[in-house]
Amino acid sequence: MRKGAGHRRRHVSGVTDRLNEAMFRKGVTAGRMAKDLGIDYHVIYRAVSGESAISLFVLARVCPYLGVTADWLLGL
Secondary structure (H helix, E strand, O other), X not given: OOOOHHHHHHHHHHHHHHHHHXXXXXXXXXXXXXXXXXXXXXXXXXXXXOOOOOOHXXXXXXXXXXXXXXXXXXXX
């Protein structure tokens, strides 16, 4: 494992947990959110599953849609 990779994985996991929580509260799936926002499903799925970090583009679209702040979603 690369030095510092564990920290990044924990950070992505925290974002993933909060993203899934916000989606649950709103009652939407990754597919529904992707369709509503006009973002490719695979991009949303990778962020929701923690497979990859959420991009700024996705963050800027997802936060208002879910009614959360970027600070909250990123755990700041």
